Amino acid sequence: MTLWVGLTGGIGSGKSTVAARFASHGVPVLDADAIAHNLTAANGAALPAIRAHWGDAVFAATGQLNRAALRQRVFADATQKQQLESLLHPLIFDAIQAAQQHTALPHGYGVVEIPLLTEIPRFRQLVQRILVLDVAEPLQIERVKQRSQLSDAAVATIMAQQASRQQRLAIADDVLTNHGDLSALHTAVDQLHQYYTALSQP
Template sequence: MASAPSPFVVGLTGGIGSGKSAVAERFAARGAAVVDTDAIAHALTGPGGAAMAAIGAAFGSGVVRADGALDRPAMRRLAFADPAARQRLEAILHPLIRAESDRQAKTTADHPYVLLVVPLLVESGTYRERCQRILVVDCPEAVQIARVMARNGLAEAEVRAILAAQASRAERLAAADDVIVNDGALEALEPRIDALDRDYRRLAAALAGDNRGRLHGTC
């Protein structure tokens, strides 16, 4: 018997402050299954998280809070000061995030499609093979900086350092199949999200039909 067919997956990405979470919430309200790799990373690095033993062994107690969770500001400073440290952290986290996101995506049979939210989708270079479409949430860099400063209380230089470590706006747009421009009120995005939701449902139904045909041919 062949395995169950894979779901239709839309990879959602965008730079920090672009509004990925707000867009994902609106797709979820329309019935999409949202698998958020940032939320998975937070769980892995929370108190007792599955990644914390390896992180503590790799970086020492200076990046571990008293409750056993990752000290994010300390880890952020270390990672941005030392690219090799960031690579070691990614080598610990990325396989765990991928395994958990794959597990969650396979439990979405009641949803028309999966929205896989990956902040560093373009940078990773490995998610493209897992997604039928890439959706980029885009806005000008000045808007990103203002949003992150207001939301996180970071200085402009800190936000710019984060942006410099991410793919450029042009690189993300070059990888996109679909784009949502989020440079104003969120309410203005509703028609665009409605249209994309219809497109993804149609494409997901077509993929499901193809998968059923293959299963019938191999069982």
């Protein structure tokens, strides 16, 4: 059977590292964030709707989206944030679905990295299994601080806007605990690769 695994986890959980390890085995990895960025890049499919709603004020003179201007408007107003999400999420869903249909699966399965898989139930329709990266919150905070040079308060604000650890675990088919070093994480992904390869066989 064709198997798509939804990869998700909170900030600092190691999603990019895990996705790269799957990719090193030749497993196709679709990145929802990258797709969203493409939709709002030059000539992106989301730009006409964004211009229609927010006008020229969120665009540069070159015609490119002024991401900082849009971010300032959207994140200061929960209603506008919801409006942007209602515009972008269906486009992201359709783009992932289209990519899945045109992606060869040499090992019988592929991975879709979707940070908001817990928060947006509709995206779960795109996958047959959900892999959650689980990290204890103190370690999660420490990793984000080291990577991004953010304060405790800034990290806490980001985490408060995401699903809780318990909410993510509640939707998981598989859980990868990322409390160890990089070698341990790679070994765990390698084991999952073998498992998903076997699971996808007819």
